[in-house]
Amino acid sequence: MRMMTTALKEKLAEILQLSLERVDEFLEICYVVNYDKNRMIEPKNSIFDRLGFILNGAVRIYYINEKGEDISYLLQVNNDVIGDYASYITGKKSVALIQSLLKTEVLYFDKKDVEALIQKDIFWLGLTKHMSDLAFLDAKQRLDELFFYTPEERYLNLLKKSPEILNKIPQKYISSYLGITPQSLSRIRKRIY
Amino acid sequence: MRMMTTALKEKLAEILQLSLERVDEFLEICYVVNYDKNRMIEPKNSIFDRLGFILNGAVRIYYINEKGEDISYLLQVNNDVIGDYASYITGKKSVALIQSLLKTEVLYFDKKDVEALIQKDIFWLGLTKHMSDLAFLDAKQRLDELFFYTPEERYLNLLKKSPEILNKIPQKYISSYLGITPQSLSRIRKRIY
DNA sequence: CGTTCAGTTGACTAAGGTCAATTCCCGTGG
DNA sequence: CCACGGGAATTGACCTTAGTCAACTGAACG
Numbered sequence: 001m002r003m004m005t006t007a008l009k010e011k012l013a014e015i016l017q018l019s020l021e022r023v024d025e026f027l028e029i030c031y032v033v034n035y036d037k038n039r040m041i042e043p044k045n046s047i048f049d050r051l052g053f054i055l056n057g058a059v060r061i062y063y064i065n066e067k068g069e070d071i072s073y074l075l076q077v078n079n080d081v082i083g084d085y086a087s088y089i090t091g092k093k094s095v096a097l098i099q100s101l102l103k104t105e106v107l108y109f110d111k112k113d114v115e116a117l118i119q120k121d122i123f124w125l126g127l128t129k130h131m132s133d134l135a136f137l138d139a140k141q142r143l144d145e146l147f148f149y150t151p152e153e154r155y156l157n158l159l160k161k162s163p164e165i166l167n168k169i170p171q172k173y174i175s176s177y178l179g180i181t182p183q184s185l186s187r188i189r190k191r192i193y
Numbered sequence: 194m195r196m197m198t199t200a201l202k203e204k205l206a207e208i209l210q211l212s213l214e215r216v217d218e219f220l221e222i223c224y225v226v227n228y229d230k231n232r233m234i235e236p237k238n239s240i241f242d243r244l245g246f247i248l249n250g251a252v253r254i255y256y257i258n259e260k261g262e263d264i265s266y267l268l269q270v271n272n273d274v275i276g277d278y279a280s281y282i283t284g285k286k287s288v289a290l291i292q293s294l295l296k297t298e299v300l301y302f303d304k305k306d307v308e309a310l311i312q313k314d315i316f317w318l319g320l321t322k323h324m325s326d327l328a329f330l331d332a333k334q335r336l337d338e339l340f341f342y343t344p345e346e347r348y349l350n351l352l353k354k355s356p357e358i359l360n361k362i363p364q365k366y367i368s369s370y371l372g373i374t375p376q377s378l379s380r381i382r383k384r385i386y
Numbered sequence: 387c388g389t390t391c392a393g394t395t396g397a398c399t400a401a402g403g404t405c406a407a408t409t410c411c412c413g414t415g416g
Numbered sequence: 417c418c419a420c421g422g423g424a425a426t427t428g429a430c431c432t433t434a435g436t437c438a439a440c441t442g443a444a445c446g
Contacts, residue, residue: 089326132325139332146339
């Protein structure tokens with residue numbers, strides 16, 4: 001990996017729970033890819049044998065369901081992870097698609113390279129455990145959100161937690177992320193103000 | 194750990210992705226607890242420093258929300274895991290409660306003992322990674338369920354996937370598990386037949 | 387036999403979905 | 417610079433379904 005700011009390394013160290021030295025080691029298997037706005041990053045039926053970390057920009061991870069509807073499953077911005085972790089660990093094909101919503105820079109690492117790291121030094125197994133924990137906690141949080149809150153409350157929560165998402169991302173993607181139609185989101189916004 | 198059938202060991206080996214020898218090793222840190230029907234297994238605000246595996250019986254994991262409503266979050270039966278994995282990995286207090294719904298036998302292991310195993314042999318770190326993956330896949334599945342299906346579809350899915358749950362567990366717990374009121378579940382059932 | 391609680395049913399309300407029309411916004415080309 | 421086109425967002429009318437509150441039924445247990 002090429003030049004990378006100290007601030008970024010510290011951010012990674014914090015997220016991955018690694019020392020700065022370990023982050024440097026890890027960055028050796030990483031690479032950066034740049035995408036223009038509105039580009040397909042991962043097509044349908046791909047196997048996610050890598051994960052990415054958004055250095056800057058925004059993407060959405062979405063599905064096309066049986067009825068042909070486009071449903072945004074995740075909206076990820078700076079410092080968020082992208083990929084389909086279920087596909088990454090099981091090796092199965094994913095139905096998820098990824099699209100950039102802005103000019104986006106992604107730091108990737110391939111599964112095979114992580115596995116090679118673990119072969120060389122079992123220390124890295126701890127990293128994969130940690131990543132798995134993070135993926136679980138993310139899923140759990142999203143689950144609680146859907147289970148315990150109404151669409152309106154979910155919108156307010158998002159507003160509070162990630163105002164940048166609301167600024168950067170078209171409303172139609174936000175509505176399906178919240179599990180509602182664009183019309184309903186429009187009415188919720190009207191109701192609130 | 195005391196006597197345990199081969200069938201059960203094979204089941205554990207399959208779930209935990211361990212050899213039978215490793216299962217024997219693992220069982221040394223495990224212990225069994227029996228509960229009568231309708232007993233409190235974990236009170237509120239406990240820290241889940243252990244996980245359990247239901248040998249037989251059924252439990253529900255639930256919350257009491259701000260409004261004082263009792264909401265069943267998970268309904269677990271034979272071969273399911275019990276605990277609050279988020280609390281287990283973060284060490285934070287859990288708001289989850291666990292109650293037995295039948296006479297239930299649980300195989301437990303304590304976090305500290307797993308950590309001691311890892312200290313002795315780093316091999317066991319892989320087990321924790323695997324458990325974390327399983328927890329993630331579970332959460333993800335539940336998430337998809339809530340995100341993509343209506344209450345009625347969720348009921349039908351449950352009917353197909355776990356008819357035992359529907360036989361064993363009172364409807365009022367099933368309704369909150371599905372994210373609806375008992376009245377709505379009653380009406381859905383009426384609608385279907 | 388009566389108490390209790392789960393489950394059902396009824397009447398009504400609230401909120402999101404659907405379909406269609408309209409308005410807004412923004413980028414492009416004349 | 418302005419006019420136009422096209423997609424996004426909003427709005428309206430109506431429908432469907434879950435929530436709420438309350439009454440009622442039924443089964444289990446002492």
